[in-house]
Amino acid sequence: MRPIRPTGLSGCRRSAGASDSISTHSARHRRGFSTYAEKRVVAWGAPWGLAVIDTLRLTAEEAAGLLERNEVSGEELTQAYLDAIDERDAELHAYLHVVGEKGKGVPLAHKDLITTKGIPTTAGSKILEGYVPVFDSTVAAHCKEAGLPILGKTNMDEFAMGSSTENSAYGPSHNPWDPTRVPGGSSGGSAAAVAGGLAPWALGSDTGGSIKQPAALCGLVGLRPTYGTVSRYGIVAFASSLDQVGPITKTVRDNARLYEIIAGRDPCDSTTVDLPAPVEIPSAEDLKGIRVGVPRELNEAEGIERGVAEQVQKAIALAEQLGAEVGETTLPRSVDFGLACYYLVAPAEASSNLARYDGVRYGYRTPNNGDLTALYERTRWEGFGAEPKRRILIGTYALSAGYFEAYYGQAQKVRTVIAQEHAAAFESFDLLISPTSPTVAFKLGEKAENPLAMYLSDLLTIPSNMAGLPGLSIPCGLSEGLPVGLQLIGPEFSENLLFRAGHALERAIGFDPVPERLRG
Amino acid sequence: MSISREDVLHVAKLARLEIPEDQIEAVRAELGAILGAVGKVSELDLSDVEPTSHPLDLVNVWAEDEPRPSLSREAALANAPDPADGAFRVPAVGGGE
Numbered sequence: 084m085r086p087i088r089p090t091g092l093s094g095c096r097r098s099a100g101a102s103d104s105i106s107t108h109s110a111r112h113r114r115g116f117s118t119y120a121e122k123r124v125v126a127w128g129a130p131w132g133l134a135v136i137d138t139l140r141l142t143a144e145e146a147a148g149l150l151e152r153n154e155v156s157g158e159e160l161t162q163a164y165l166d167a168i169d170e171r172d173a174e175l176h177a178y179l180h181v182v183g184e185k186g187k188g189v190p191l192a193h194k195d196l197i198t199t200k201g202i203p204t205t206a207g208s209k210i211l212e213g214y215v216p217v218f219d220s221t222v223a224a225h226c227k228e229a230g231l232p233i234l235g236k237t238n239m240d241e242f243a244m245g246s247s248t249e250n251s252a253y254g255p256s257h258n259p260w261d262p263t264r265v266p267g268g269s270s271g272g273s274a275a276a277v278a279g280g281l282a283p284w285a286l287g288s289d290t291g292g293s294i295k296q297p298a299a300l301c302g303l304v305g306l307r308p309t310y311g312t313v314s315r316y317g318i319v320a321f322a323s324s325l326d327q328v329g330p331i332t333k334t335v336r337d338n339a340r341l342y343e344i345i346a347g348r349d350p351c352d353s354t355t356v357d358l359p360a361p362v363e364i365p366s367a368e369d370l371k372g373i374r375v376g377v378p379r380e381l382n383e384a385e386g387i388e389r390g391v392a393e394q395v396q397k398a399i400a401l402a403e404q405l406g407a408e409v410g411e412t413t414l415p416r417s418v419d420f421g422l423a424c425y426y427l428v429a430p431a432e433a434s435s436n437l438a439r440y441d442g443v444r445y446g447y448r449t450p451n452n453g454d455l456t457a458l459y460e461r462t463r464w465e466g467f468g469a470e471p472k473r474r475i476l477i478g479t480y481a482l483s484a485g486y487f488e489a490y491y492g493q494a495q496k497v498r499t500v501i502a503q504e505h506a507a508a509f510e511s512f513d514l515l516i517s518p519t520s521p522t523v524a525f526k527l528g529e530k531a532e533n534p535l536a537m538y539l540s541d542l543l544t545i546p547s548n549m550a551g552l553p554g555l556s557i558p559c560g561l562s563e564g565l566p567v568g569l570q571l572i573g574p575e576f577s578e579n580l581l582f583r584a585g586h587a588l589e590r591a592i593g594f595d596p597v598p599e600r601l602r603g
Numbered sequence: 604m605s606i607s608r609e610d611v612l613h614v615a616k617l618a619r620l621e622i623p624e625d626q627i628e629a630v631r632a633e634l635g636a637i638l639g640a641v642g643k644v645s646e647l648d649l650s651d652v653e654p655t656s657h658p659l660d661l662v663n664v665w666a667e668d669e670p671r672p673s674l675s676r677e678a679a680l681a682n683a684p685d686p687a688d689g690a691f692r693v694p695a696v697g698g699g700e
Contacts, residue, residue: 551658
């Protein structure tokens with residue numbers, strides 16, 4: 084991997100005076116969105132002359148266009164989403180907290196692990212119930228600077244550990260395409276909010292597939308950015324060498340817009356780097372000159388549903404028609420060993436990150452305390468749900484004396500192998516392509532009692548995540564009436580190429596992101 | 604893979620989790636199943652492979668040691684379950700009230 088040189092280190096963003104990155108972001112944002120042809124997103128409701136906004140169909144770019152042309156006010160726009168939340172969130176449970184800030188920009192929803200000053204942030208856990216942060220995360224600050232008011236905080240698997248939102252301490256979210264099914268996870272609330280017309284766009288976070296998989300299951304576009312391009316400052320930590328925040332949107336262009344707002348080096352997070360090139364909003368409609376590799380193991384893995392494989396095959400054929408040079412490639416050990424590697428590395432890091440929840444400085448404290456040790460042990464047993472406890476125990480075991488080399492140490496070596504295999508594939512190809520999730524949205528309860536079955540949901544997203552690589556999921560069709568996600572993986576810092584290819588494919592596929600049962 | 608009750612209690616102690624007596628066996632069985640699955644990593648001979656702890660090759664990210672505004676005491680204590688006298692109050696260390 085390329086060595087990265089951090090440059091221009093100055094004070095932390097919270098110091099007096101905004102840093103360069105902030106002013107660049109807002110200046111970029113002020114240049115405005117290019118307008119986009121509108122299609123039935125606004126109707127004029129006689130006799131009052133008020134705009135009736137179709138939140139199910141409106142993209143963030145279109146919303147920005149309406150604001151720019153003064154066709155609706157920021158207040159009206161936010162109100163339209165609050166009305167939609169009133170109408171449908173009882174069924175979808177996408178939100179944990181509805182805020183409804185009024186502002187001039189396109190409102191957004193934050194996954195509830197993004198620290199927001201003065202707004203509850205629970206990470207889907209009872210251990211953080213009632214916690215109201217006294218500072219903003221860097222991504223929340225960037226969104227604020229860009230003038231994006233917060234609609235609310237979205238539901239998620241507790242501490243981002245899960246693939247369905249069923250591990251939320253506050254109950255699961257439901258898939259807008261079929262409320263008896265999961266929206267995916269862990270950023271399932273963000274995906275349900277956007278697909279259900281309860282937010283024009285949203286932020287999620289991805290450790291093993293938590294943006295890409297829910298985007299796939301809800302028929303949306305999700306970007307897991309290159310590790311280090313988006314600040315983790317103020318993001319409730321799960322596995323620090325893997326966690327990345329990224330956008331969940333209806334279109335690839337919306338995705339690029341939101342990524343542009345949140346990406347960039349942050350003095351408060353020393354693992355961030357400067358983007359090698361500015362974000363480009365994609366417009367190309369072909370894939371000429373792009374070499375697309377089809378890794379056999381990611382496309383033929385056991386457990387990939389036939390309907391999913393069919394839709395992905397069609398998309399690959401379409402890529403070829405658009406001018407891509409498509410060829411087969413291989414990641415011999417990345418898929419076979421990726422899951423085991425991930426379920427050692429991520430719990431090991433989680434066991435360390437979650438040590439901070441001790442009932443002393445913030446969060447839940449047991450009423451049954453004796454001495455200090457008992458206070459820690461009971462607070463943590465009572466405050467954490469089953470999945471975080473499971474992962475803390477696995478991680479602690481993998482790091483403990485006598486087992487370290489066989490488990491965590493060996494997993495770190497597998498991680499090297501995975502990175503090397505991806506690097507080898509990128510010697511011959513510009514992008515790799517596969518299904519995002521082996522299955523379409525599954526039924527609530529179907530996998531909730533079997534952690535190992537649930538872990539398989541991330542089989543195809545984990546390998547590239549372990550290598551720190553960016554991935555974009557776009558919808559590529561329906562199977563059994565439910566969305567299928569197509570995963571595009573690029574080398575590090577290839578977001579512009581992912582957006583370009585994703586946009587061209589999106590236009591050619593012509594997927595309608597409005598859930599069929601909600602189409603008017 | 605099978606792990607013992609003693610292993611579970613040892614790891615729980617390290618992790619500061621008090622597992623209720625009636626749940627220890629369930630936790631033991633579940634951890635054994637998961638460790639059996641993730642133990643797959645040892646099937647590979649990787650004695651000559653360097654470990655990766657982090658995706659970026661960042662080395663020594665220095666920053667100037669400049670004082671800057673930080674949280675007030677009130678803000679730092681705002682979410683404390685039991686603040687007292689401008690500090691975090693905890694039970695006696697090592698037993699007793």
